[in-house]
């Protein structure tokens with residue numbers, strides 16, 4: 001297998017075969033993210049990708065899922081993605097799923113028919129980085145997308161039968177925009193109706209504008225109390241019909257998880273208990 005630079009994947013893809021179809025992220029300008037700043041974006045050649053898939057198929061009996069890296073595999077033309085998915089189907093006939101990171105911009109470039117073709121060819125779920133539902137926060141962090149576009153992209157994949165896992169970032173609005181950030185995020189998620197929500201905590205990479213702001217003192221990372229306050233406000237305002245919520249990402253201080261809507265009250269009680277513990281610790 002050939003890998004260029006550091007490879008990132010969602011926590012839930014820990015057991016998946018990782019295959020790079022792009023190197024880096026085609027946008028690469030969000031102010032908090034340095035995942036791919038060491039890479040110059042390019043789409044790998046189809047022959048290189050097929051060679052990796054062929055090599056990986058030696059272990060096909062142990063592989064249940066394939067995750068296509070890097071930052072936004074949906075940037076590929078649909079014809080190329082279909083060729084990759086068809087190759088996967090030939091080489092891994094018993095595979096459960098193929099998943100990718102996808103930007104809303106890339107999803108919206110594809111027609112309903114194209115998304116249906118991708119679903120039919122094996123694309124089971126996309127990971128979308130919403131980060132915030134607030135247009136002000138999205139603009140501030142240079143995400144190059146609006147809340148309305150995020151919602152439209154999520155609804156487009158769902159309409160094609162592709163599942164969506166959405167990540168959001170606690171603390172991204174700083175202290176000043178904390179409430180707006182969370183209420184707008186809850187509203188966006190309610191319209192997106194994702195299958196999974198992953199709540200991360202802001203950790204600006206060393207090589208980012210956000211890190212410089214934190215160093216200068218013009219932006220403050222969220223405290224454990226702020227994360228809990230945001231998580232509680234978010235969950236109180238979520239009206240999700242079939243979602244698994246988790247904050248178990250490595251960036252987070254607190255592991256709260258459960259099914260929504262059925263576990264909502266238990267999760268809120270858990271957050272209250274954790275908040276009491278944090279307050280006691282801060283008082284020592």
Ligand code: SF4
Pocket residue numbers: 025026027028029030033034035036071103129143
């Ligand atoms: S957050 Fe996502 S879209 Fe933004 S630069 Fe990082 S990988 Fe690219």
